[in-house]
Amino acid sequence: MKRSLGEKIFTVVNTIIMVLICIVSVYPYLNQLALSFNDGMDAISGGITIFPREFTFENYRTVFSDPSFLSAAKISVLRVICSTVLSLLVTYAAAYGLTRKGLPYRKQLTLFLMLPGYIPAGTIPIYINMKNLHLINTFWVYILPGLFAFYNMVIIRSYLQELPPEMEESAKIDGANDLIIMFRIIFPMTLPVVACVALWLSVGAWNDWTTTLTYITDRDLHTLQYLMMRLIKEAELANSMTMQQAMSKGQEVKAKVTGDTVKAATLIVTTLPILMVYPFLQKYFIKGINIGAVKG
Amino acid sequence: MEQTNVQVMDNKTSTKKKRGLAYNLKKYKGAYLMILPALISAIIFSYLPMYGIVMAFKNYDVKLGIWGSPWADNYGFQHFLAIFKNPEMFKAVKNTIWFGLVILFGGYPFPIILALMFNEIRSKWFKKVAQTIAYFPHFLSWIAVIGLVYTFLAKEGPFNQLMGSLISGWEPINPLMKSEWFLEIMFVSHLWKSVGYSSVVFLAAITGIDPGLYEAASIDGCGKWKQVWHITLPSIKPTMVIILIMSLGGLINVNFEQVYGLQNAFTQLDNEVIGTIVYRQGIMGGKYSPTTAFGLFQGVVSLILVTTANWISKKLTEQSIW
Structure with missing residues (x-):
């Protein structure tokens, strides 16, 4: 088909705008990456783009030798593993149970599990509840509240409903019980949706910092994201409040400036795991929201 | 089925x-x-x-427990009335609604436009690369995005560099320390983080349109713009309506992570929202009863908004989330 001049112009303009959008989307991150590899004192004059001017590993060395960073990294990894595995187990089991043929009270049970999504109790009642359960300042506050997620259950359930029922029936005739059927036969067939939900859960757990902000004061239980939040907000405070005084004392200026590049290195390290799983994320997340959009 | x-x-x-x-x-x-x-x-x-x-x-007292604590004045509604009497809380309500309105309605067209643009890319390879890059910010945590914002807007950062090269005699400023820039920064950072990913749903809807419709239209002499206006947009209307209803609850539910992350000594007082007041006065300050009331007020309004929008949409377009 021949394309008119107008269409050709349209294609060119569209491509240019798309390229601009791409640049805007990655530039701040690349800038941060360059900053994290740049000498702290040198960065004070600004003007760093996406290439470091005075290359150094010093910022990363500082980050990885900081005991509070190492402790936070340990907590973050531990919490991602625990909450992903346990939440997947609880949510999958519920989805599986609810799709059993002829299950009585299915509707009532589903409604019971769905309702809290529409009527959340609110921040303070939830906080008081955690307090009464003695979960404040424990590692479990990261894991237990998220054990069951209705939306994830819906995604798994819709996948289970699509499976051919014959598989299960023949297994039952062979004398397998429910647990064996679930683990040996059904579970392997649902691996794509399991991977999708697992990624979902782990990214959510990794990126969360408000749980720490709300429930944790114990330094040993801080996560990487929370540490980064403190770093960013404290650096900003130092930046705005004491800039004037700091200007007169060279020492403090140095401390502040090195802080900026170390902050950049922390941000890069904290977001690196997301970057590494991103190719999978893109594939599965998008599949996931499309399932959600159709079956919602 | x-x-x-x-x-x-x-x-x-x-x-x-x-x-x-x-x-x-x-x-x-x-x-x-x-x-x-x-x-x-x-x-x-x-x-x-x-x-x-x-x-x-009630007037909750930790020692007495929830049930043992005395009831609040005005038949228990003392804390709700206080929301409108307390200037700090009232301002937070106004901010929450204003921020919500700007982000919802101001930001709403962008993912749709982006999806239309993705759809027009001819090269499969470029389309894939562009999508991969545009979705990326969504997967960063809010606090990481805020970290990027702080660096970007710093006095010696890229923002001032850019402005300096565009406007001669530009005096470097840090917009993060200016209260009046708060909403603009919120809006742009929200757009930056979410526009790509929000376009996915619309793109999926556009991809589902029968290509025969476009062929017929172009035989009839319809240009690109007319095709978009008369075929694409009407075809994705159901998706547009559903997404709008689902985001209406957000009118009174501004993202806590974003606001809390962006606030600093200079901008905090003028830009408190319901969520940050509940956190500061409730969890930090221990004023449990007033902040529970504040949170409940927010929850109820949000529920009413979503239900009403859903009801109106059902009447007008036969689209609903329930």
Whole structure:
């Protein structure tokens, strides 16, 4: 088909705008990456783009030798593993149970599990509840509240409903019980949706910092994201409040400036795991929201 | 399809109900045991805290417990009336609604436009690369995005560099320290983080349109713009309506992470929202009853907004989320 001049112009303009959008989307991150590899004192004059001017590993060395960073990294990894595995187990089991043929009270049970999504109790009642359960300042506050997620259950359930029922029936005739059927036969067939939900859960757990902000004061239980939040907000405070005084004392200026590049290195390290799983994320997340959009 | 399935199962359920609870529990023991952890988790972490809503109507005292604490004045509504009398809280309500309006309606067209643009890219390779890059910011945590914003807007950062090269004699400023820039920064950072990912749903809807419609239109002499206006947009209307309804609850639910992250000594006082007041006065300050009331007020308004929008949409376009 021949394309008119107008269409050709349209294609060119569209491509240019798309390229601009791409640049805007990655530039701040690349800038941060360059900053994290740049000498702290040198960065004070600004003007760093996406290439470091005075290359150094010093910022990363500082980050990885900081005991509070190492402790936070340990907590973050531990919490991602625990909450992903346990939440997947609880949510999958519920989805599986609810799709059993002829299950009585299915509707009532589903409604019971769905309702809290529409009527959340609110921040303070939830906080008081955690307090009464003695979960404040424990590692479990990261894991237990998220054990069951209705939306994830819906995604798994819709996948289970699509499976051919014959598989299960023949297994039952062979004398397998429910647990064996679930683990040996059904579970392997649902691996794509399991991977999708697992990624979902782990990214959510990794990126969360408000749980720490709300429930944790114990330094040993801080996560990487929370540490980064403190770093960013404290650096900003130092930046705005004491800039004037700091200007007169060279020492403090140095401390502040090195802080900026170390902050950049922390941000890069904290977001690196997301970057590494991103190719999978893109594939599965998008599949996931499309399932959600159709079956919602 | 789904509907008939449910009905068939209901019939079975009703015949089995006659055999009694004990029989059912025994026969479906395995299935119920599998649902049990989810039920317990919902009871402990979702239903149990609902009881705490009572605090909104009381003067909660930690020593007396929720039930033992005395009722609040004005038939228990003292803390709700206080929202409108307390200037700090009232301002937070106004900010929340204003921020919500700007972000919802100001930001709403962008993902749709982006999806239309993605759809027009001819090269498969470029389309894939552009999507990969545009979706990326969504997967960063809010606090990481805020870290990037702080660096970007710093006095020696890229923002001032850019402005300096565009406007001669530009005096470097840090917009983060200026209260009047707060909403603009919120809006742009929200757009930056979410526009790509929000376009996915619209792009999926556009991809689902029958290509025959476009062919017929172009034979009839319809240009690109007319095709978009008369075919693409009407075809994705259901998706547009559903997304709008679902985001209406956000009108009074501004993202806490974003606001809290962006606030600093200079901008905090003027830009408090309901969520940040609840955090500062409730969790940090221990004023549990007033902040429970504040949170409940927000929750109820949000529920009313979504229900009303859903009802209107059902009447006008036959699209609804329930």
